[in-house]
Amino acid sequence: xxxxxxxxxxxxxxxxxxxxxxxxxxxxxxxxxxxxxxxxxxxxxxxxxxxxxxxxxxxxxxxxxxxxxxxxxxxxxxxxxxxxxxxxxxxxxxxxxxxxxxxxxxxxxxxxxxxxxxxxxxxxxxxxxxxxxxxxxxxxxxxxxxxxxxxxxxxxxxxxxxxxxxxxxxxxxxxxxxxxxxxxxxxxxxxxxxxxxxxxxxxxxx
Amino acid sequence: xxxxxxxxxxxxxxxxxxxxxxxxxxxxxxxxxxxxxxxxxxxxxxxxxxxxxxxxxxxxxxxxxxxxxxxxxxxxxxxxxxxxxxxxxxxxxxxxxxxxxxxxxxxxxxxxxxxxxxxxxxxxxxxxxxxxxxxxxxxxxxxxxxxxxxxxxxxxxxxxxxxxxxxxxxxxxxxxxxxxxxxxxxxxxxxxxxxxxxxxxxxxxx
Amino acid sequence: xxxxxxxxxxxxxxxxxxxxxxxxxxxxxxxxxxxxxxxxxxxxxxxxxxxxxxxxxxxxxxxxxxxxxxxxxxxxxxxxxxxxxxxxxxxxxxxxxxxxxxxxxxxxxxxxxxxxxxxxxxxxxxxxxxxxxxxxxxxxxxxxxxxxxxxxxxxxxxxxxxxxxxxxxxxxxxxxxxxxxxxxxxxxxxxxxxxxxxxxxxxxxx
Amino acid sequence: xxxxxxxxxxxxxxxxxxxxxxxxxxxxxxxxxxxxxxxxxxxxxxxxxxxxxxxxxxxxxxxxxxxxxxxxxxxxxxxxxxxxxxxxxxxxxxxxxxxxxxxxxxxxxxxxxxxxxxxxxxxxxxxxxxxxxxxxxxxxxxxxxxxxxxxxxxxxxxxxxxxxxxxxxxxxxxxxxxxxxxxxxxxxxxxxxxxxxxxxxxxxxx
DNA sequence: GATGAATGAGTCTTCATTCAT
DNA sequence: AATGAATGAAGACTCATTCAT
Numbered sequence: 001x002x003x004x005x006x007x008x009x010x011x012x013x014x015x016x017x018x019x020x021x022x023x024x025x026x027x028x029x030x031x032x033x034x035x036x037x038x039x040x041x042x043x044x045x046x047x048x049x050x051x052x053x054x055x056x057x058x059x060x061x062x063x064x065x066x067x068x069x070x071x072x073x074x075x076x077x078x079x080x081x082x083x084x085x086x087x088x089x090x091x092x093x094x095x096x097x098x099x100x101x102x103x104x105x106x107x108x109x110x111x112x113x114x115x116x117x118x119x120x121x122x123x124x125x126x127x128x129x130x131x132x133x134x135x136x137x138x139x140x141x142x143x144x145x146x147x148x149x150x151x152x153x154x155x156x157x158x159x160x161x162x163x164x165x166x167x168x169x170x171x172x173x174x175x176x177x178x179x180x181x182x183x184x185x186x187x188x189x190x191x192x193x194x195x196x197x198x199x200x201x202x203x204x205x206x
Numbered sequence: 207x208x209x210x211x212x213x214x215x216x217x218x219x220x221x222x223x224x225x226x227x228x229x230x231x232x233x234x235x236x237x238x239x240x241x242x243x244x245x246x247x248x249x250x251x252x253x254x255x256x257x258x259x260x261x262x263x264x265x266x267x268x269x270x271x272x273x274x275x276x277x278x279x280x281x282x283x284x285x286x287x288x289x290x291x292x293x294x295x296x297x298x299x300x301x302x303x304x305x306x307x308x309x310x311x312x313x314x315x316x317x318x319x320x321x322x323x324x325x326x327x328x329x330x331x332x333x334x335x336x337x338x339x340x341x342x343x344x345x346x347x348x349x350x351x352x353x354x355x356x357x358x359x360x361x362x363x364x365x366x367x368x369x370x371x372x373x374x375x376x377x378x379x380x381x382x383x384x385x386x387x388x389x390x391x392x393x394x395x396x397x398x399x400x401x402x403x404x405x406x407x408x409x410x411x412x
Numbered sequence: 413x414x415x416x417x418x419x420x421x422x423x424x425x426x427x428x429x430x431x432x433x434x435x436x437x438x439x440x441x442x443x444x445x446x447x448x449x450x451x452x453x454x455x456x457x458x459x460x461x462x463x464x465x466x467x468x469x470x471x472x473x474x475x476x477x478x479x480x481x482x483x484x485x486x487x488x489x490x491x492x493x494x495x496x497x498x499x500x501x502x503x504x505x506x507x508x509x510x511x512x513x514x515x516x517x518x519x520x521x522x523x524x525x526x527x528x529x530x531x532x533x534x535x536x537x538x539x540x541x542x543x544x545x546x547x548x549x550x551x552x553x554x555x556x557x558x559x560x561x562x563x564x565x566x567x568x569x570x571x572x573x574x575x576x577x578x579x580x581x582x583x584x585x586x587x588x589x590x591x592x593x594x595x596x597x598x599x600x601x602x603x604x605x606x607x608x609x610x611x612x613x614x615x616x617x618x
Numbered sequence: 619x620x621x622x623x624x625x626x627x628x629x630x631x632x633x634x635x636x637x638x639x640x641x642x643x644x645x646x647x648x649x650x651x652x653x654x655x656x657x658x659x660x661x662x663x664x665x666x667x668x669x670x671x672x673x674x675x676x677x678x679x680x681x682x683x684x685x686x687x688x689x690x691x692x693x694x695x696x697x698x699x700x701x702x703x704x705x706x707x708x709x710x711x712x713x714x715x716x717x718x719x720x721x722x723x724x725x726x727x728x729x730x731x732x733x734x735x736x737x738x739x740x741x742x743x744x745x746x747x748x749x750x751x752x753x754x755x756x757x758x759x760x761x762x763x764x765x766x767x768x769x770x771x772x773x774x775x776x777x778x779x780x781x782x783x784x785x786x787x788x789x790x791x792x793x794x795x796x797x798x799x800x801x802x803x804x805x806x807x808x809x810x811x812x813x814x815x816x817x818x819x820x821x822x823x824x
Numbered sequence: 825g826a827t828g829a830a831t832g833a834g835t836c837t838t839c840a841t842t843c844a845t
Numbered sequence: 846a847a848t849g850a851a852t853g854a855a856g857a858c859t860c861a862t863t864c865a866t
Contacts, residue, residue, distance in 0.1 A: 019829070038334035040246040043856060054831045059858065117333055124330030127323055128244040137389055144390075163398045166390065167377065167405075174376035183343050184350075184372065192369045199373075199405050225846080249839060251849095260848040262842080271840065431850070450746035452658040455835060466852045471837065529745055536742030539735055540656040549801055556802075575810045578802065579789065579817075586788035595755050596762075596784065604781045611785075611817050637825080661860055663828095672827040674863080683861065 023061045024075075025051040031072035035117040039069055039125060069125070070135055073118055077139060084108070085146055089153070097156070097204065101197045109176045116177045144169065158204045168200045217269055229267045230281075231257040237278035241323040245275055245331060275331070276341055279324055283345060290314075291352050295359065303362070303410065307403045314382045322383045349375065364410045374406045423475055435473045436487075437463040443484035447529040451481055451537060481537070482547055485530055489551060496520070497558055501565070509568070509616065513609045521588045528589045555581065563616075570616045580612045629681055641679045642693075643669040649690035653735040657687055657743060687743070688753055691736055695757060702726075703764055707771065715774070715822065719815045727794045734795045761787065776822045786818045 029051040033042040044065055048055045062068045084107050091103055126133035147165045151158075158164060175196050179189050235257040239248040250271055254261045268274050290313050297309055332339035353375065354367045364370060381402050385395050441463040445454040456477055460467045474480045496519050503515055538545035559577045563570075570576060587608050591601050647669040651660040662683055666673040680686045702725050744751035765787065766779045776782060793814050797807050 016829090022829090036333065038330055041334045044858080045856080055857090056832065056859075057830055060829070065857065120326065120329040121333065123326040124244060127242070127326065128247045141390065160394065160397050160401070162390075163393055163401060166384070166393065167380070167398065167401060170380035171373065171377060174373070174380075178372070184347060184368075187369055187372065188366065191366045192373065195366070195369060195373060195409060199409060202408060203401060203405060222846095250841080251839075254849095261840095262849065263847055265841065266846075434850090448745065450742060453746045456837080457835080467836090468838080468853065469851055472850070477836070532738065532741040533745065535738040536656060539654070539738070540659045553802060572806065572809050572813070574802075575805055575813060578796070578805065579792070579810065579813060582792035583785065583789065586785070586792075590784070596759060596780075599781055599784060600778065603778050604785065607778070607781060607785060607821060611821060614820060615813060615817060634825090662862080663860075666828095673861095674828065675826055677862065678825075 022051070022053055022057070026053065026058055026061060026068065027072045027075050030068040031076060031118065034069055034072065034121060039121050044068075066129065066131065069121075070131065073122060073135065073139070076118055081143070084110075085150065089150055097201050098197050100154075101200050102193070105172055105175065105193060105196070108172050109179055116173075116180065119173075156204060159206055164203050167203065171196050171199065217267065225267075228257070228259055228263070232259065232264060232267060232274060233278045233281050236274040237282060237324065240275055240278065240327060245327050250274075272331075272335065272337065275327075276337065279328060279341060279345070282324055287349065290316075291356065295356055303407050304403050306360075307406050308399070311378055311381065311399060311403070314378050315385055322379075322386060325379075362410060365412055370409050374409065377402050377405065423473065431473075434463070434465055434469070438465065438470055438473060438480065439484045439487050442480040443488060443530065446481055446484065446533060451533050456480075478541065478543065481533075482543065485534060485547065485551070488530055493555070496522075497562065500559075500562055509613050510609050512566075513612050514605070517584055517587065517605060517609070520584050521591055528585075528592065531585075568616060571618055576615050579615065583608050583611065629679065637679075640669070640671055640675070644671065644676060644679060644686060645690045645693050648686040649694060649736065652687055652690065652739060657739050662686075684743075684747065684749065687739075688749065691740060691753060691757070694736055695760075699761065702728075703768065707768055715819050716815050718772075719818050720811070723790055723793065723811060723814070726790050727797055734791075734798065737791075774822060777824055782821050785821065789814050789817065 026047060030042070030047045033047060033050065036042075044058055045055050047068065048058050051058075058068070062071065087107055088104065091100060095103075122132055122136045122139075126136050144162060144165050147169065148161045151161060151165070175189075175192055178184065178187060178192065182189070232253060236248070236253045239253060239256070242248075250264055251261050253274065254264050264274070268277065293313055294310065297306060301309075328338055328342045328345075332342050350368060350371050353371045357364075357367060357371070381395075381398055384390065384393060384398065388395070438459060442454070442459045445459060445462065448454075456470055457467050459480065460470050463470075470480070474483065499519055500516060503512060507515075534544055534548045534551075538548050556574060556577050559581065560573045563573060563577070587601075587604055590596065590599060590604065594601070644665060648660070648665045651665060651668070654660075662676055663673050665686065666676050676686070680689065705725055706722065740750055740754045740757075744754050762780060762783050765783045769776075769779060769783070793807075793810055796802065796805060796810065800807070
């Protein structure tokens with residue numbers, strides 16, 4: 001409808017160290033606030049203020065508020081999930097499966113201290129936003145495929161690996177969430193962990 | 207959390223049939239819209255309009271927008287989840303466990319066609335709202351306890367029933383969500399279902 | 413991209429007297445301010461304030477700021493231009509052509525005390541906005557056609573009436589603007605008027 | 619109207635060739651963009667970018683955005699209108715008046731391919747800005763005086779030359795605008811041109 | 825002179841909530 | 846009880862202008 005300048009609202013990828021740090025700060029603060037208070041209860045002015053920048057500069061680095069959220073979740077993925085795979089892939093391969101799963105759970109828990117909330121925000125946002133829905137799905141598929149790949153590399157052969165990995169990830173995520181936030185006071189996490197390890201080992205044995 | 211006013215804006219519990227239906231309509235429409243588009247993308251004017259009432263009257267029945275959401279989720283629980291337990295409790299007790307689980311999954315799927323989105327919205331909202339967080343937790347605990355109770359009534363005895371039921375519910379919810387929304391194109395749901403039935407049966411056998 | 417409610421942002425056509433007056437006040441104030449200071453230097457808060465309404469209510473009656481502008485120009489057309497045709501069509505038909513043109517100029521001047529600025533704002537806005545461009549063009553074509561029609565009714569027959577009317581309107585508009593704003597101090601308006609009457613009469617004689 | 623700062627932010631008149639070209643580029647780009655999209659839809663970052671300079675340097679040459687606009691219009695006047703007078707003054711004086719007017723129209727059209735939009739932007743801006751209003755008026759008066767002067771030099775003597783030239787310019791401008799943008803599909807430009815030539819010749823004959 | 829990152833006031837628009845009728 | 850017009854605070858985003866480098 002309106003004739004708008006195309007040059008003005010261009011998003012710059014910062015090249016200089018100062019700018020890169022600034023962008024990173026915006027992402028980190030945005031991620032934290034959105035996890036703490038939810039996407040809709042976090043406003044751009046607040047993000048800017050806590051990141052120590054002006055409201056305007058935010059829009060040099062991001063097209064809009066949603067873009068901060070997406071960048072934050074991706075950054076989370078890059079900085080926490082990806083290294084997680086590294087650690088998994090470096091685990092001693094002679095270890096037995098139960099130990100492997102346990103270590104895996106330990107690793108998941110570490111990266112879950114923040115992720116579950118981001119995860120839940122994404123789920124909620126994907127109801128109303130296709131970009132987030134896509135991001136979320138890609139993220140999930142990717143995680144699954146990576147795990148399946150790692151399993152093959154580690155000589156763990158099983159029928160229907162995709163389905164089983166999907167089930168296992170779901171199990172472990174639920175467990176981690178419960179352990180991290182321990183909302184159900186009466187639950188015994190050691191029992192739950194053992195049970196889940198048993199399930200996963202049993203499932204992968206077929 | 208909120209101190210309700212005692213003055214003129216007190217919330218009335220409708221006594222007359224017409225009013226009761228009106229309140230119910232608001233809840234139903236609110237629930238549907240919030241599931242479809244998310245809490246924050248649903249506005250009260252829209253709810254009122256689709257429910258066929260004035261915007262003002264909404265605030266005779268509910269203190270605020272959040273209250274509609276909470277009522278809607280509770281109503282969902284009462285109208286869909288609770289009957290689910292009924293149906294579960296009426297299932298033929300001589301049936302073998304695997305069949306029982308399968309039926310259970312079928313029942314869950316039916317009520318999941320709407321619930322998962324409400325569930326996700328609740329999760330997201332619980333980040334920023336303690337009332338919702340409490341509601342959500344109560345809801346979960348309740349479901350777990352009910353299932354444990356039903357199991358006892360059906361003579362299913364197992365160690366650590368709470369933990370196992372929690373795990374089983376998580377498994378089944380994930381499965382239902384996947385089947386209902388089938389976002390992962392490559393997954394074979396029959397395989398997943400069989401696998402999960404096997405897991406739950408195995409787990410409860412101990 | 414976002415799922416937005418369709419019910420919420422509906423524009424209501426006010427039915428009650430109070431509302432109709434309110435809408436009219438917004439249009440009038442908006443028109444005046446935009447003429448005085450230009451479209452871009454007039455903000456919606458100011459319009460609302462001067463119209464004695466809240467900023468929010470403006471958006472019950474208008475989709476956006478541009479809509480106020482368009483409504484204002486249309487209202488101007490309805491309230492000033494249209495009655496002008498009335499007066500023209502009621503002019504004594506036995507009058508000679510020169511007198512007719514003179515009266516016409518008089519009538520034009522009366523309605524030009526505001527219109528020229530609106531006209532110029534429209535011209536400027538039509539550079540960047542297609543809706544305004546369309547409105548403006550329709551407005552012009554309409555004026556021309558009406559005048560041609562009135563001429564026929566009054567028995568004024570000439571070759572190429574469209575072109576001549578277009579030329580005549582341009583002449584008269586320029587004259588009116590000059591007379592109303594008399595920016596060129598040295599101009600003698602009586603001479604200009606006589607000259608233009610002579611031109612139009614001469615042109616229509618062929 | 620504006621009090622220019624005497625401190626560090628003084629506007630420099632560029633002396634070096636490189637700088638002069640840079641300033642010229644800013645003016646040219648600014649003029650083009652403002653004509654295309656309107657003053658308010660053109661931002662300084664865009665002008666700078668298209669001119670191949672930094673946003674900061676713009677403010678070494680111009681006090682503010684409006685200053686670019688004014689410089690651009692003045693430059694337009696100097697570079698297009700002024701040469702137009704040259705060409706007019708070099709036209710063969712033995713030519714008859716009708717031919718002269720026709721050529722004049724041709725020359726006007728050439729410079730109108732851009733100017734009309736600038737003209738309209740100026741008109742609109744003069745509502746809110748006295749500097750522009752003044753510039754615009756001076757520009758008009760100047761054009762009129764120049765034409766009157768040229769007429770005298772060419773031996774064209776008439777009563778009330780100022781008024782007639784003003785009328786003639788208005789006529790020709792309208793015609794040019796119509797021919798250049800030909801928005802009224804049904805108009806026959808040849809007829810319009812002939813009619814206007816006839817009018818001007820007739821008017822100047824007295 | 826030159827850069828372009830940074831500022832932050834300003835603007836349009838939305839919407840939960842209230843209140844006169 | 847019911848209406849729906851009205852409120853006004855809040856928020857995302859823009860952009861002319863400045864300034865450290």
